[in-house]
Amino acid sequence: MGLFGKKNNDETKCKKCNLEFSSPERLERHTEKAHPKSSKTQTKKETWGTIKTTNRKDRNVSAG
Numbered sequence: 001m002g003l004f005g006k007k008n009n010d011e012t013k014c015k016k017c018n019l020e021f022s023s024p025e026r027l028e029r030h031t032e033k034a035h036p037k038s039s040k041t042q043t044k045k046e047t048w049g050t051i052k053t054t055n056r057k058d059r060n061v062s063a064g
Contacts, residue, residue, distance in 0.1 A: 012021045016035050021027040
């Protein structure tokens with residue numbers, strides 16, 4: 001019957017680091033702790049190579 005069998009790997013496998021867990025609840029706890037949404041390293045990876053522009057006024061500064 002398979003009532004207590006192992007669930008599908010897609011439900012218990014982390015998509016970011018490929019770790020397998022015994023239950024979807026454990027996977028959810030893992031992703032909250034190990035892969036938070038607002039992590040600094042993830043932000044760095046997403047913004048790498050982009051140019052930040054500032055609203056600077058062009059100034060006509062003479063050398064003299």
